[in-house]
Amino acid sequence: MERLAIVYSQSDRARKAAKELCExxxxxxxxxxxxxxxxxxxGTMLDALHDMLDVERIIPVFGINLGTVGFLMNRYHGAGDLMSRIAAAKAMAVRPLRMEAVTQDGARHTHSAINEVSLLRETRQTAKVEISVNGKVRIGELAGDGVLLSTPVGSTAYNLSANGPILPLDSRMLALTPISPFRPRRWPGAILPETSKVTFRVREPAKRPVAVVADQREVRDIAEVHVEIAADREMTLLFDPGHALDERIVAEQFIT
Known part of the structure; x- marks a missing residue:
């Protein structure tokens, strides 16, 4: 990989590091x-991945953390060793979700999500959502703040905050997790094969409006949402040896 492009956030730290790298x-x-x-x-990493999905030109990404958490990133060790680090990097495959949302007026919106697709109530009214997997209704009515479907990459993000399971990166699974459920109160969610096709239908959408968010992209007043893995849009993240995402996902489960 001899020809590299660079993208960076507008924070002072990131701009300073980018300037050093460009020099x-x-x-x-x-x-x-x-x-x-x-x-x-x-966020910078997710923006870079989404930009590639939008133009349908997908190439590997090596992240350098000058942000806060940097779960998807590598440490910054200075500008000099960049090429050798990329040459020695471990490649990790990431498959995004493809979401099609149908609004109450019949409009269709298609977006991708690297982390998760989440359905959220828009008002004080509890959301009521029917959940089907591969065409079979599994939950006739989930009442609560909402529900989300997460990839392994996203399983340590919003999914974890909603008490969902952490998924190993190579598990080829998806986490289906309720958000503050009221009924059925003790349903903990489900772990599904990544080949699953999940459909969410909003019950009483006029009275109980629901929005859907694919990573940062929101569609409001939805009637139903269809989600599945976009196997044809596989992406590659590059990590320093010993700092790979799969190891950090395992380590996250032992943080107390």
Whole structure:
């Protein structure tokens, strides 16, 4: 990977690091690059991945953490060793979700999600959602704040905050997790094969409006949502040896 592009957040730390990198290395436009260096936090990484999905040109991404959490990123060790780090990096495959949302007026919206697709109530009224998996209704009516479907990459994000399970990166599974459920109160959610096709239908949508969010992209007043893995849009994240995402996902389960 000789031709690299660079993207970075507008924080002072990220801009300073990007300037140092540009002084030591030659970067090309992303259209000509073999890989992308993303400097910032996890949000910068997600933005870079979504930008590639939008233009349908998917190349590996090496993240450098100058943000807060940096779960998807590598540490910054200075500008000089970038090429050798990328040459030695471990590649991890990531498969995003493909979401199609149908609004109450019949409009259709398609978005991708690297972390999760979440349905959330829009008002004080409890959301009521029917959940089907592969065409079979599994939950006739989930009442609560909402529900989400997470990839393994996203399982340590919103999914974990909602008490969902952490999924190993190579598990090829999805986490279906309720958000503050009222009924059925003791349903903990489900772990599904990534080949599953999940459909959410909003009950009483006029009285109990629901929005859907695919990572940062929101569609309001939905009637139903269809979600499945986009196997044809597989993406590659690059990690330093010993700092790979799969190891951090395992380690996250032992944090007390």
């Amino acid at each position: 030591r290395h030659t970067f090309v436009p992303i259209e000509e690059a073999d890989a992308v260096v993303a400097v910032g936090g996890d």
